[in-house]
Amino acid sequence: MSKAKDHGISARNQEFxxxxxVEKHQDYQLAEAAANEQFDDEFRIKTxxxxxxxxxxxSDKRQFAEELGSALREIGFAILxxxxxxxxxxxxxxxxxxxxxxxxxxxxxxxxxxxxxGSVNQGYFPLKQTSLIHPDLVEGWVFCRRAFxxxxxxxxxxxxxxxxxxxxxxxxxxxxxxxxxxSILTYFGCDPHLYDLRLRDTNFGxxxxxxxxxxxxxxxxxxxxLLGHEDIDMFTFLPAPRIEGLQVxxxxxxxxxxxxxxxxxxxxxxxxxxxxxxxxxxxxxxHRVSKxxxxxxxxxxxxxxxxxxxxxxxxxxxxxxxxxxxxxxxIQAIAFHTRTTSKYYGDQYAVQDDAD
Ligand SMILES: [Fe+2]
Numbered sequence: 001m002s003k004a005k006d007h008g009i010s011a012r013n014q015e016f017x018x019x020x021x022v023e024k025h026q027d028y029q030l031a032e033a034a035a036n037e038q039f040d041d042e043f044r045i046k047t048x049x050x051x052x053x054x055x056x057x058x059s060d061k062r063q064f065a066e067e068l069g070s071a072l073r074e075i076g077f078a079i080l081x082x083x084x085x086x087x088x089x090x091x092x093x094x095x096x097x098x099x100x101x102x103x104x105x106x107x108x109x110x111x112x113x114x115x116x117x118g119s120v121n122q123g124y125f126p127l128k129q130t131s132l133i134h135p136d137l138v139e140g141w142v143f144c145r146r147a148f149x150x151x152x153x154x155x156x157x158x159x160x161x162x163x164x165x166x167x168x169x170x171x172x173x174x175x176x177x178x179x180x181x182x183s184i185l186t187y188f189g190c191d192p193h194l195y196d197l198r199l200r201d202t203n204f205g206x207x208x209x210x211x212x213x214x215x216x217x218x219x220x221x222x223x224x225x226l227l228g229h230e231d232i233d234m235f236t237f238l239p240a241p242r243i244e245g246l247q248v249x250x251x252x253x254x255x256x257x258x259x260x261x262x263x264x265x266x267x268x269x270x271x272x273x274x275x276x277x278x279x280x281x282x283x284x285x286x287h288r289v290s291k292x293x294x295x296x297x298x299x300x301x302x303x304x305x306x307x308x309x310x311x312x313x314x315x316x317x318x319x320x321x322x323x324x325x326x327x328x329x330x331i332q333a334i335a336f337h338t339r340t341t342s343k344y345y346g347d348q349y350a351v352q353d354d355a356d
Contacts, residue, residue: 009222011133013286019343021328021336022275022284026251030134030227032290040255045248046071047265051082053179062186069187069282072270076285077248077259080237080266085172087264090239093169096162097303101139101210104158112141112158118313119337120144120205121345123156127212131344134227137218138289141208145201166305170206173237173266173307177202180235180268188278190320203310205233211245211302214291225302226289231271232340233308238267243302244293249286259287272340273311273333279323310337 014027029036048068052060071078101109106126114123122142128135147156148167157163177199182192211225225245238246240261247256248269261267275284292298311317313334319326334351342349 009134013228016133016343019340020272021331021340022272023280023327024230024284026249026254026286028228028249028254028286030229031222031224032288038253038255040250040253040257043075043250043257045075045077045079045257045259045261045267047079047081049082050080050176050179053183054082054084061183065183065186068180068183068268072184072268072282075248075250075257076283077267077269077287079240079261080176080268081264083176083266085239085266089169089172090264093166093239093305094242094303096165097208097210097305098301100141100159100162100208101212102301108158109139112156114142116338116345116349117144117146118203119310119334119341119351120203121341121349122147122205128223130226132346133344135221135223136227137211137214137223137225137291139210139212141210143206143208145203166206166208169305170204170307174204176237176266177309184270184274184278184282185320188281188320189322194320198311198315199234199309203312205308205310207306207308209289209302209304209306211243211289211304213301214298219291219298224288225291228286228288230284230286231269231308232273232284232337233271233310234273235268235270236306236308238269238304238306240265240267241302241304243297243300245289245291245302247288247290249288251283251285256288256290271308273317273336276317276328276331276336277320279319279326279328281323313337 009031011030053064109124112124114121114125122144125140127139130136153160153163181195185192185194246259248259250257270282272284274282311333315333316330317336318330338349338351
């Protein structure tokens with residue numbers, strides 16, 4: 001494993017392209033490549049006002065769908081303002097993530113070591129062990145729907161009271177799943193309710209990320225905080241993190257955009273599931289977490305808590321009706337998901353499609 005990780009510092013995404021099941025022409029070094037990289041300081045990720053969908057009439061909804069769809073089509077990312085979630089909940093979540101990782105002993109954390117349940121690797125990921133291919137300077141903890149069943153608190157949580165706090169956060173975000181999906185479907189001229197049943201009580205993964213202060217040794221190792229990747233999901237809700245780091249690859253010029261989102265907004269990005277069902281029209285855009293430029297910020301911990309929205313394992317991913325020249329055969333979500341993520345977890349991670 002350590003060999004693969006040494007290599008991970010200079011690895012490029014195209015070395016792993018056989019795992020991908022949507023078109024990815026972009027070629028980039030997975031870790032930050034310092035002198036070889038360029039930044040796009042011009043590009044602005046579009047901000048869309050979700051309130052227009054949530055409380056507006058039919059024409060507001062259509063307008064929101066058009067704005068969101070075109071933002072996602074251009075770069076795979078949009079910023080959602082006007083959502084009903086209180087920013088103080090995000091402040092509290094930020095503190096609780098830091099507490100969870102700093103107050104739990106390593107021995108306790110390791111009792112919850114990540115393992116695959118269905119599609120998703122769930123549980124605790126130690127520092128530098130987020131994946132087999134690169135030693136990211138992050139600890140992670142993934143909780144899916146089963147981790148929020150009240151009777152299973154002790155099975156998944158080192159401090160059971162965190163279950164209800166983060167469960168509440170997930171419920172708030174779950175209420176945004178249908179508005180976003182209905183808007184995407186409206187953008188494509190499909191029945192906006194096509195995915196309503198499939199997305200009700202769907203699978204999701206709340207990923208708590210803790211980026212410890214960066215030591216000199218880690219800084220010199222060449223590792224990044226979270227290396228370049230595309231999300232394997234329908235879409236991701238990321239409450240704007242407090243500390244600089246999120247960067248998005250602009251495929252048009254292969255420059256990195258520093259995404260600086262104001263406090264309280266939600267960063268939305270589309271993942272591989274959506275790229276697949278939209279026939280590559282909405283991209284699953286490469287992003288990463290870099291070390292902050294300001295040395296004072298490097299000395300601080302960074303927390304984030306994205307929620308990945310999936311389909312249930314048995315659902316089929318199928319190109320949306322009406323899109324011309326579908327490139328992809330329908331595929332079961334679990335096969336699609338695990339074949340792609342086996343690039344991170346090893347070939348044995350892939351689950352076969354029932355139809356295979
Ligand atoms: Fe991501």
